Each structure stands twice: as C-alpha cells, then as structure tokens.
Amino acid sequence: MGSLTKKQRKDLTRIIISLIIFTALMIAEHTGLIPHAHSGAPAVIIAYLVPYFLVGYDVIRKCFLGIAHGQWFDECFLMTLATVGAFGCGEFEEAVAVMLFYQIGEFFQSYAVGKSRGAITDLMSIAPDFANREDEDGSVEVIDPDDIEAGDILIIKPGEKIPTDGTVIEGEGLINTAALTGESMPRSVAAGDQVISGCINGENLLRIRADKDYDDSTVMQILEMVENAASKKSKTENFITRFAHYYTPAVVIGAVVLAFLPPLISGDFTGEFSKWLLRACTFLVISCPCALVISVPLAFFGGIGAASKHGVLVKGSNYLEMMANLDTLVSDKTGTLTEGKFRVSRILPAEGASEAEILRYAAAAESGSTHPIGSTIVAACSDPFLPSEISNEVNYAGKGISARVAGADILVGNRGFMEDNCIDLPDTAAAAGTSCFVAKDGAYIGTIIVEDMPKPEAAEAVRAILASGVKKFVMLTGDSESTAKAVADMLGITEYRAGLLPQDKVTIVEELLRDCGNGEDPKRKLGFIGDGINDAPVLSRADAGIAMGSLGSDAAIEAADVVIMDDNLLRIPQVISIARKTIGISKTNIVFALFVKFSCLILGALGIANMWAAVFADVGVAVICILNSMRMIVRKQM
Amino acid sequence: MKKKFKLVDLDCANCAAKMEEAIKKIDGVTDASVSFMTQKMMIEADDAVFDQVVEEAVKCIAKVEPDCKVILK
Numbered sequence: 001m002g003s004l005t006k007k008q009r010k011d012l013t014r015i016i017i018s019l020i021i022f023t024a025l026m027i028a029e030h031t032g033l034i035p036h037a038h039s040g041a042p043a044v045i046i047a048y049l050v051p052y053f054l055v056g057y058d059v060i061r062k063c064f065l066g067i068a069h070g071q072w073f074d075e076c077f078l079m080t081l082a083t084v085g086a087f088g089c090g091e092f093e094e095a096v097a098v099m100l101f102y103q104i105g106e107f108f109q110s111y112a113v114g115k116s117r118g119a120i121t122d123l124m125s126i127a128p129d130f131a132n133r134e135d136e137d138g139s140v141e142v143i144d145p146d147d148i149e150a151g152d153i154l155i156i157k158p159g160e161k162i163p164t165d166g167t168v169i170e171g172e173g174l175i176n177t178a179a180l181t182g183e184s185m186p187r188s189v190a191a192g193d194q195v196i197s198g199c200i201n202g203e204n205l206l207r208i209r210a211d212k213d214y215d216d217s218t219v220m221q222i223l224e225m226v227e228n229a230a231s232k233k234s235k236t237e238n239f240i241t242r243f244a245h246y247y248t249p250a251v252v253i254g255a256v257v258l259a260f261l262p263p264l265i266s267g268d269f270t271g272e273f274s275k276w277l278l279r280a281c282t283f284l285v286i287s288c289p290c291a292l293v294i295s296v297p298l299a300f301f302g303g304i305g306a307a308s309k310h311g312v313l314v315k316g317s318n319y320l321e322m323m324a325n326l327d328t329l330v331s332d333k334t335g336t337l338t339e340g341k342f343r344v345s346r347i348l349p350a351e352g353a354s355e356a357e358i359l360r361y362a363a364a365a366e367s368g369s370t371h372p373i374g375s376t377i378v379a380a381c382s383d384p385f386l387p388s389e390i391s392n393e394v395n396y397a398g399k400g401i402s403a404r405v406a407g408a409d410i411l412v413g414n415r416g417f418m419e420d421n422c423i424d425l426p427d428t429a430a431a432a433g434t435s436c437f438v439a440k441d442g443a444y445i446g447t448i449i450v451e452d453m454p455k456p457e458a459a460e461a462v463r464a465i466l467a468s469g470v471k472k473f474v475m476l477t478g479d480s481e482s483t484a485k486a487v488a489d490m491l492g493i494t495e496y497r498a499g500l501l502p503q504d505k506v507t508i509v510e511e512l513l514r515d516c517g518n519g520e521d522p523k524r525k526l527g528f529i530g531d532g533i534n535d536a537p538v539l540s541r542a543d544a545g546i547a548m549g550s551l552g553s554d555a556a557i558e559a560a561d562v563v564i565m566d567d568n569l570l571r572i573p574q575v576i577s578i579a580r581k582t583i584g585i586s587k588t589n590i591v592f593a594l595f596v597k598f599s600c601l602i603l604g605a606l607g608i609a610n611m612w613a614a615v616f617a618d619v620g621v622a623v624i625c626i627l628n629s630m631r632m633i634v635r636k637q638m
Numbered sequence: 639m640k641k642k643f644k645l646v647d648l649d650c651a652n653c654a655a656k657m658e659e660a661i662k663k664i665d666g667v668t669d670a671s672v673s674f675m676t677q678k679m680m681i682e683a684d685d686a687v688f689d690q691v692v693e694e695a696v697k698c699i700a701k702v703e704p705d706c707k708v709i710l711k
Contacts, residue, residue: 007647061704062703062704062705066704069700069701069702069704070701073652074652074656074702075652076651106649110649113674113675117675117676118678233671241655244652245655245656255686290650290652293652293655294651294674295649297651297673297674297675298675301675301676514682553667635643
C-alpha cells in the first residue's frame, strides 16, 4: 500500500492504534482483569473513551461543524448520535466498535475509490508533459505544452508523446496510436503526413510543424470530453441521488419513532427505553446514504473508462445507458459500412478478350478523367499505354468517354452510352456497384465493375450487433437500389433504404425513432452510426449518435455522443457489451445495497441485528459495491 | 462562462450530491456539477456575477464538508 496519501496514512495509523487499545480492553474485560463496562466504573469508561476519541475525533468535529452550518443529516452527525446513544445506554464496546469499523470502512472506501480513479486516469494519461521546440536559431528548448502555438517547429524524440496535432516536416517512422484508438498496430508516417497529439513516436526522430495550439489539440479535446462525461448523469444515477435525499430523513424519523413509540405505549421509560434507544441508534447507522450514492456513478465511471481503453469515447453516463438499451441501429453505408473508396472489384470479359486488355484500354480512355470511377480504373491498371498512344478523347458527361488508343476506337461508359453507339451488349443482371462497359472498334469486349467494398469486419460486426440484442439494423444510402441490396446481402442486413438525399436521412431516422420499440417501450433507444463528417444532423437527432473513424475530426467529436476513434466497426458491439455490463453492475449495486440496508433495518427494529451489523450494512456495502464496479476497469478483454 | 475547479479531500459521494444541489441554487448559476469520481466542480454562470458565484460556491462546499478545499486558479 505504498500509494497512500498523507491523510490516508494518518487515518490508518489512528485506526491501528485504536484497534490495538480496543482489543486489549476487550480481552482485559473478558478475562476479568478490569471490571465489566456495565459496572459503570469511571476508570473503565475513560479507558473506552480513549480509543473512541482517537479514532473518531474528526467525525465528532465534523458533526459539530455540520450542525453549526445547518447541515444536520450528514454521516458524521448520524454516527456521532448513534455512538453517543450507545454510550448513553452503557454499551461502551459497541460504541467504540461502531466508530472503529465505520472508520475502517471509510478508509477502505477512500482507498478503493482512489485506486479506481487512478486506474482511469492512467487510461487517460495521454496528455504530454513537455514539448521540445526548435527556435529560429536552431536551438532546442524544452517548453510546457501549454505554450505551444500553431506554427511552432517541434522535435519529437523516439519514445516521446506528440504534444499537439501537426504535420511531419522531416523524418519518417512508426507512431503508436494505442492510447487514442486502442489499436496496437503502429501507423507509419513520413514528411507531409498529419500526426495527432497523444500518439507515441517510435524509433526515429520526427520534426513536425504544430498545426494547432495545445488547447485545440485532439488530446485536450478528449480530456475535456472525458471530464465532462462525469457530469452528464444517467437516469439511474439521478434516481439514486433523489432516493438518498429522502432515504436518510425517513430512516432518522423511523429511528425516533422506534426509540419513543414502544416505551410510550408500554409506559415504561426505564429498562425498556435503553433497549429501544439502542435499536434506534442502529437505525441511525444504517441511514447513512453513502453506499447508495456511490454505487452507481462508480459503475458508470468504470464503464466509460473501459470504453476509452478500447478507443471509444462515450460522452456521458446517459449515453452509456442508451447504448445498453439500443433497439434499432441505423447506419450510413458509404464510408461507414464500406471503405468509402471505389475499387475495381471484377472484370467480366467477353469471348476472346482478356481482363488485362479490357482494363488497359479502359484506363487509357479514362486517363484524363476526373470522375471518381474513371480515376479508380486508371489507378487499377498496372501496365498503362503511353500518353502518346492516346488521342481524340471525348467526354460525354454522365454517359461515358470515347478515345482512340493505339490505333483502336475505344468506348467506355454505361449501358445507355453503348446503346447510343449501337454496341450489342450481353444481357447481364444488374450487379452490385457500377458497371462500366468497354467496347473496342465497335464490339463489346467486357465490363469492369467498380464497387465500394464493405469493410472486412463489417459482416462480423453486424452479426455481433444483432446478436447483442439490437432488434433492427437499418442501412441508409444515397446509392441505387441494386448497390444497396448487394451490400446489404453481403453483410446480412435485412432492412435498407436506398436512393436517399441527405435530408431524407433525418426524416427516416425520425420515423424509426417513433417506431422504436413499437412505441410501447420508451426505454428502447435508437442509435445512428455515421462517419461524422456529413451526418451531423442525423447524429444529433438519434438517441445515441455514433461517429466512426473520428481521430482528428473536430466536427465528429462535436456532433456525436459516442466517438469511435479508429475505423473499426467491431468497436460497436464491444461498446454495447461494456454498456450492458455497466448497467448490470450498477443495478446489482443498487439492489444489493438496498437489500442489505432494508434487511438490517427490519432486523435492527426487531433487535436481531446489532450495531455491528449496521456498520457492515453501511460501509461494508459501499466497499463491496466499489469492488464490484472495479471489475469494469480491471477486465482485460471485452 | 463555464469553469472547472479541482476539489481536494472530497471524501463522500453524498456530500458531492449535496454540494451540487446547493451550488445550483445560487443566483446566476445556469448549471453546475460536482463529480465525486473526478474530484472536480464545474460551474456555469453569468459572466457579470461569476466571481461572486464562485465565492458563494466555495462557502457552500465548506458548509457541506469542512475539510474539502477548492483550488482556485
């Protein structure tokens, strides 16, 4: 336990000394060395008061300060009243034991909370401690990251953190983005590449130009967000705080009733009274609300921490709650489920033509094209014709291109373009992607299919999302019906809407929001996954807006509620699982805390549970809830 | 204006909830939160009265938990 704070160490010493004195007194009393406490011998009373004050003086002090400030029902007041009551009834051992165990519990609570807080701050230890700035005369100066201004030249030595977002001007190497993305594969960078703060430089020296002031850097934005996350409270959290607000006064009133009502009824204010008073004191101990209040936020804090370990930033406890209750997940297609880049996926040659030949002629015809499909075909060709062999290129907008390539007349374009030029085409079913027909000297030679391919992990991610309890997965796209269907089939998505304009997406999400959970269960939520760049209105409209591949994109971080730093769709089922787990833990904590407290209240009223049990009900439960919540952080694999 | 402050020796979760409630009631405060887990307090209030609000908030905190200190930067 080397990581104790000064205050904790002091408290621990006090607890140990008191515990020794108390044990010694108990042994002495039971072996008959000193008279029994009930005898009321002044020396014995004083002997018990020593450990009591030693261990509890700060509680008593806070109690009086609290009364002076008009804060009556705090823990210190309740503990003091309960122990003083126990002394009054002649139960010296109980009084000291209660105070002692209360303090032991408080100590563990503070230790455990400190530990879990530390575990999370470690996760978030992405902030740089310093930066090396190169001045105009070439000398290097170590500065505080706060002093970095956009335009500064910074030197990043091997193993150092990149202090602010910037562009590499010299050097190349691998940088480790794990702290930000949870991705263990290092990323390679060279001069001209953008680098993001918080990444760790590998083996080589990099010189970068700062693009942003430190305050605007990715790291600062993330830290800001994580800190704010704690202030966006979940419903469960609000519930328990409100509950505690009424719980304590109610139990205190119960204690007063318990102390005075039975003696009033029986009219016996002598022997019976102290028995009931002692039971009332037990009530007071149980009435402390901390175990309840701590049980929920700690679980959520752990959940947010666990998610950030996987490169997912959840902007608040409430969003974690929504992720756990997802009913419908709507996703954008291009750039989210697919790569967002066109690729030549297939070449279908006609009789007597080779794939290489088709690609070669098409690439030559398209060589001057700026259309994304044209440039994709050009990029796919590894063996192009020389520019001098290409002439007479004519571009028919929206249809195709004609050109003369190495003595042959080449046409590349869509079906309509081929029909216009009286080229006979084979009847092929509408395939996924975009078909580019190629003709040479008036005869069809083949089709090149250009497609935006699904991400390799997309199918698995959709499966995992549906397996995790999300009922409906809807894909939205601006692409044609046939392209949408092909991608949906490939990924196992049953519901999609194609041919949408950007504004249609908002309308559809609103429609789905109404249908969500069949309108019966308002707890079922809708999530939207997008790339965060052009989906901002939809992201903010959904219950939980999830932005993908957002590392370095300010707009996405701003608009989304859940930010996935890398581009991996599998993070989504992971977050859902973390969220479910978190809700599970927080619910277990609440149920457990309430169950133990209420059992103790009932048993205490009947005189079966004594103050020892009550102390367990208070601090023991808090400690167990803390340990339960820490499972969230400690878990390695999700 | 929105500002964050660090709290030292905030020992009890219920106290944090009480502080938050008290600070939210101060005149001029639009939003406030006290987080037990991060040991931080956030106050959002009108610029004109911000300093007064912070002063009030510090008093509220001292009332709820005498040992808890606010680090004013």
